[in-house]
Amino acid sequence: MSNITSDNAIRFGTPCIAGTRISVADVLGYISAGDSLETIIANFPELTEEKIRAALKYASDVLGSTSSAVHEIPAR
DSSP: OTEEEOOTTTGOOOOOOOTSOOHHHHHHHHHTTTHHHHHHHHHHHHHHHHHHHHHHHHHHHHHTOSOGGGGOOOOO
16 A cells, blocks of 8 residues: 555654655544545645545555445545
8 A cells, every 4th residue: 555654753653644644543533523535635735535545445454344335435
């Protein structure tokens, strides 16, 4: 997952969106708070829909989900 990186020098190795200090957990928090992809991208222009989806996929993989359908957000 090239869109997700972990570097001990950035946020103590917390998985982040590549090229940013925005963690996967941050993205999940915004989505769980009800923010839309458009709102997240407006607030963090360095993010793209692809990068947000990579964060969701990473979280799903880490949690061991076998079905991405539960986490699917319709493409626009």
